[in-house]
Amino acid sequence: xxxxxxxxxxxxxxxxxxxxxxxxxxxxxxxxxxxxxxxxxxxxxxxxxxxxxxxxxxxxxxxxxxxxxxxxxxxxxxxxxxxxxxxxxxxxxxxxxxxxxxxxxxxxxxxxxxxxxxxxxxxxxxxxxxxxxxxxxxxxxxxxxxxxxxxxxxxxxxxxxxxxxxxxxxxxxxxxxxxxxxxxxxxxxxxxxxxxxxxxxxxxxxxxxxxxxxxxxxxxxxxxxxxxxxxxxxxxxxxxxxxxxxxxxxxxxxxxxxxxxxxxxxxxxxxxxxxxxxxxxxxxxxxxxxxxxxxxxxxxxxxxxxxxxxxxxxxxxxxxxxxxxxxxxxxxxxxxxxxxxxxxxxxxxxxxxxxxxxxxxxxxxxxxxxxxxxxxxxxxxxxxxxxxxxxxxxxxxxxxxxxxxxxxxxxxxxxxxxxxxxxxxxxxxxxxxxxxxxxxxxxxxxxxxxxxxxxxxxxxxxxxxxxxxxxxxxxxxxxxxxxxxxxxxxxxxxxxxxxxxxxx
Ligand code: ZN
Numbered sequence: 001x002x003x004x005x006x007x008x009x010x011x012x013x014x015x016x017x018x019x020x021x022x023x024x025x026x027x028x029x030x031x032x033x034x035x036x037x038x039x040x041x042x043x044x045x046x047x048x049x050x051x052x053x054x055x056x057x058x059x060x061x062x063x064x065x066x067x068x069x070x071x072x073x074x075x076x077x078x079x080x081x082x083x084x085x086x087x088x089x090x091x092x093x094x095x096x097x098x099x100x101x102x103x104x105x106x107x108x109x110x111x112x113x114x115x116x117x118x119x120x121x122x123x124x125x126x127x128x129x130x131x132x133x134x135x136x137x138x139x140x141x142x143x144x145x146x147x148x149x150x151x152x153x154x155x156x157x158x159x160x161x162x163x164x165x166x167x168x169x170x171x172x173x174x175x176x177x178x179x180x181x182x183x184x185x186x187x188x189x190x191x192x193x194x195x196x197x198x199x200x201x202x203x204x205x206x207x208x209x210x211x212x213x214x215x216x217x218x219x220x221x222x223x224x225x226x227x228x229x230x231x232x233x234x235x236x237x238x239x240x241x242x243x244x245x246x247x248x249x250x251x252x253x254x255x256x257x258x259x260x261x262x263x264x265x266x267x268x269x270x271x272x273x274x275x276x277x278x279x280x281x282x283x284x285x286x287x288x289x290x291x292x293x294x295x296x297x298x299x300x301x302x303x304x305x306x307x308x309x310x311x312x313x314x315x316x317x318x319x320x321x322x323x324x325x326x327x328x329x330x331x332x333x334x335x336x337x338x339x340x341x342x343x344x345x346x347x348x349x350x351x352x353x354x355x356x357x358x359x360x361x362x363x364x365x366x367x368x369x370x371x372x373x374x375x376x377x378x379x380x381x382x383x384x385x386x387x388x389x390x391x392x393x394x395x396x397x398x399x400x401x402x403x404x405x406x407x408x409x410x411x412x413x414x415x416x417x418x419x420x421x422x423x424x425x426x427x428x429x430x431x432x433x434x435x436x437x438x439x440x441x442x443x444x445x446x447x448x449x450x451x452x453x454x455x456x457x458x459x460x461x462x463x464x465x466x467x468x469x470x471x472x473x474x475x476x477x478x479x480x481x482x483x484x485x486x487x488x489x490x491x492x493x494x495x496x497x498x499x500x501x502x503x504x
Contacts, residue, residue, distance in 0.1 A: 010080030013073040014090060017097060022290030024064045029249045031057045036246035036254055040238050051120035058116035059109050066104040074098050089293040092475050096292030106155045115148045119420040126418035127241065135389045135407040142417060143385045146378055149422050153379060164379045167423035171299040172430065174477055177376060180426050184369050187429065187492040191362055197503045198350040198362055211261040216330045218259065221271040224323055228309065228458045230278055242415050243270040245277035250286045253278050265347060269310050270357060276309035277302060279462065283470035292474040299424065300478045301469065303431025304438065311361050312439045317344050318450035352400035354409045362499055363400060365432060370395045371425040379422055434482055436495035438465065441486035
């Protein structure tokens with residue numbers, strides 16, 4: 001029945017909730033802008049002050065959705081005809097607002113502020129420890145973050161799921177660790193036997209070609225992202241140590257990457273990854289900004305778009321049929337003696353490596369599973385911060401047969417835990433599965449994309465994704481969306497098949 005059938009009190013309550021939700025989102029977007037600044041151009045001396053700014057905003061944001069008035073307004077809306085159609089924007093928003101209110105009720109403002117402050121400082125300490133290649137410079141900070149995250153998890157899990165599930169819920173609502181374990185067991189079991197047949201014996205041809213100036217790398221990435229569909233009138237591309245996407249608000253979506261002179265693949269593929277996040281956010285329904293309908297529902301969905309553009313599209317032969325001549329012109333005289341086939345083989349090279357962000361598509365998922373296992377043990381208290389480095393290195397030996405060359409290539413390579421993001425890593429592997437499912441379904445609906453890609457036309461795929469994923473905003477969970485778009489349950493089948501198709 002929706003808004004028209006609802007009584008006046010409910011309509012007013014809902015309108016007031018929208019107003020309060022938008023206000024809260026505006027505050028949140030100020031924090032996002034601060035984060036962008038912090039990770040791109042802020043001088044190191046600003047960190048202490050920044051940690052206080054972020055703590056204050058986090059505290060106010062939290063308090064805003066904890067007010068008893070919110071609960072009253074939600075009860076009025078929930079008892080009305082606004083909820084009749086569960087997929088209407090009103091019903092979706094009210095459900096998600098209630099979820100957030102329940103979550104905030106369980107947390108003290110002091111804890112929320114302390115987490116924001118500590119994580120800001122911990123990220124800074126993490127970067128210093130990375131520079132020094134010394135995990136034990138960071139370990140005391142990880143201890144502090146972990147202590148706070150355990151308090152948060154325990155408070156959230158009260159009478160509900162396990163502590164780790166409570167953290168996972170922030171990124172992938174409704175999904176439990178036990179379900180992920182089943183999916184990952186199936187995926188891991190299928191991937192491990194594929195590594196050897198797919199392992200490439202040819203040397204990494206691309207790194208033999210000498211340094212490529214960062215300016216040329218940047219021009220190539222700007223060209224590629226623009227051709228694919230990133231709108232630079234409503235977005236930016238900057239550089240940062242750890243690539244990320246900051247969605248400041250409608251009309252201002254910022255992506256970053258990290259250019260390395262000795263190997264262009266780092267900046268380029270990280271850039272395509274963030275492009276995927278950026279395309280999603282640029283296409284979210286503006287009319288719903290500041291409400292759950294105007295935001296992606298799950299990080300697994302968001303990561304699926306990052307991984308889709310980075311890998312499924314960005315490492316495809318037809319993608320490079322179009323972009324390789326452009327790359328050659330930009331990077332000349334480098335790559336003059338490299339053929340298209342050799343180049344595409346090199347960017348698809350499968351070989352176990354120490355770094356997640358540099359990993360090939362097949363072994364990447366094993367990197368995720370290692371982190372999923374370690375972070376669960378950290379939260380459960382079964383693994384101490386002191387023993388983490390050893391556990392990390394042992395896992396890499398066991399899973400990928402690799403010995404760490406130092407902490408920067410090992411336990412200090414990902415900043416997620418320093419930022420308090422426990423429960424985030426599994427969304428990358430979920431994203432890989434979803435990306436494979438969506439791409440397969442898009443080609444089933446529209447036919448093969450390769451002829452268009454080879455001409456630099458990505459609009460068919462982008463439009464399909466806009467309609468099936470981006471404009472839906474927060475309407476569906478990842479499982480519901482995958483089913484609606486592909487007719488199949490979320491799972492590893494399509495991803496595994498895409499790898500098997502490559503094996504000799
Ligand atoms: Zn991502």
